[in-house]
Amino acid sequence: MALLDEYNRPLSSLRVSVTDRCNLRCGYCMPEEHYAWLPRRDLLSFEEVARLVEAFCALGVRKLRLTGGEPLLRRELENLISLFAAQGVLEDLALTTNGLLLEESAPRLFDAGLGRVTVSLDSLRRERFARLSKRDELDAVLRGIEVAREVGFCGTKIDTVVLRGVNDDELVDLLEYGKRVESEVRFIEYMDVGGATQWSADAVVSRNQMLALIERHYGAVEALAKTDTAPADRYRLPDGTLFGIIASTTAPFCGACDRSRLTADGTWYSCLYASSGLDLRAPLREGATGAELAATLSESWRRRKDRGAEERLALDDRGALLAADFLARDPRLEMHTRGG
Ligand code: SAM
Ligand code: SF4
Ligand code: SF4
Numbered sequence: 001m002a003l004l005d006e007y008n009r010p011l012s013s014l015r016v017s018v019t020d021r022c023n024l025r026c027g028y029c030m031p032e033e034h035y036a037w038l039p040r041r042d043l044l045s046f047e048e049v050a051r052l053v054e055a056f057c058a059l060g061v062r063k064l065r066l067t068g069g070e071p072l073l074r075r076e077l078e079n080l081i082s083l084f085a086a087q088g089v090l091e092d093l094a095l096t097t098n099g100l101l102l103e104e105s106a107p108r109l110f111d112a113g114l115g116r117v118t119v120s121l122d123s124l125r126r127e128r129f130a131r132l133s134k135r136d137e138l139d140a141v142l143r144g145i146e147v148a149r150e151v152g153f154c155g156t157k158i159d160t161v162v163l164r165g166v167n168d169d170e171l172v173d174l175l176e177y178g179k180r181v182e183s184e185v186r187f188i189e190y191m192d193v194g195g196a197t198q199w200s201a202d203a204v205v206s207r208n209q210m211l212a213l214i215e216r217h218y219g220a221v222e223a224l225a226k227t228d229t230a231p232a233d234r235y236r237l238p239d240g241t242l243f244g245i246i247a248s249t250t251a252p253f254c255g256a257c258d259r260s261r262l263t264a265d266g267t268w269y270s271c272l273y274a275s276s277g278l279d280l281r282a283p284l285r286e287g288a289t290g291a292e293l294a295a296t297l298s299e300s301w302r303r304r305k306d307r308g309a310e311e312r313l314a315l316d317d318r319g320a321l322l323a324a325d326f327l328a329r330d331p332r333l334e335m336h337t338r339g340g
Contacts, residue, residue, distance in 0.1 A: 003059045005304035013063040013259040018074040025134035033197045034329045043264035050083040055293035063092040067339035072101035080111035102144025110151045118157040156183040162205040170219045186244035195335040199320045200239035207247035229256045246284035252309030261338050273308025
């Protein structure tokens with residue numbers, strides 16, 4: 001019997017952030033000069049993460065995505081993947097990365113049992129990539145995508161945040177690139193999450209606007225019926241190519257949201273927009289048993305009522321969620337700490 005929240009949404013998918021550090025500075029995620037970081041002593045060890053994940057799995061979690069910050073900055077990440085593989089319960093184990101370090105780590109990740117990779121890539125133009133992310137590293141990302149394919153990863157996805165006047169002229173180029181590397185491209189609406197201090201409604205390219213840009217080039221695309229709780233709406237180009245659009249800003253999917261997030265310091269958030277989370281590090285380090293941890297999680301999930309993105313959509317006057325000085329007081333409010 002699945003564990004359900006107040007709106008009958010199951011606890012089935014978990015995003016685990018393994019670090020809040022990042023080697024890029026994407027303007028929609030980390031636009032500031034300086035950041036407050038999680039104290040290093042608070043970061044969970046891999047054994048601690050694995051113990052928590054075991055408790056989540058006991059309650060029904062079967063999908064897990066490793067994220068960050070940039071997860072590949074966490075040394076020997078493959079050891080954590082091996083711990084999950086040894087537990088043998090997860091049905092879908094994925095990683096979201098900016099791809100900078102993928103070239104060298106892909107073989108080890110694959111051998112350890114990682115199932116799938118999603119690479120964030122917002123531009124195929126070197127100068128634009130550098131301007132967007134503040135690092136001139138496009139070639140490293142493209143090599144990472146190639147190597148992931150060579151070592152055997154299938155089902156790789158390319159995630160692109162579409163920003164008006166910045167990269168909304170690259171949708172076709174990205175789709176063509178996705179075809180070449182056999183990866184499904186997903187276009188993401190710009191979200192007003194914590195950390196997106198430069199967000200404005202004007203900069204959002206909506207799903208309908210994206211579809212119009214794509215159809216102008218390819219002709220009519222076919223919308224596919226939704227088959228699971230994944231956030232992307234999926235479409236088919238006339239030549240059969242599949243792609244997705246994640247309309248989190250203009251058409252939120254809170255009604256079916258089965259996901260929650262664990263930060264690298266062991267705080268559990270039941271919504272991307274939640275202002276506070278549940279500290280799991282303290283009970284873990286005080287010796288709570290697996291059953292006690294599961295009971296804590298279960299009690300909290302049953303009371304869950306979050307519909308963060310829908311509440312944002314209902315606002316008349318929508319601007320950035322939180323100002324930079326507010327974020328500096330609690331790094332866990334940042335998208336790069338919650339893991340996207
Ligand atoms: N660093 C890794 C990466 O970029 O793939 C993983 C963490 S990152 C926070 C996860 C995802 O969040 C990325 O695909 C990124 O594009 C997305 N993201 C960050 N800020 C966003 C925003 N304001 N709106 C929409 N997506 C955002
Ligand atoms: Fe970009 Fe991901 Fe780093 Fe955010 S965490 S700045 S999205 S690479
Ligand atoms: Fe789920 Fe919160 Fe995102 Fe809505 S805003 S889809 S409830 S995480």
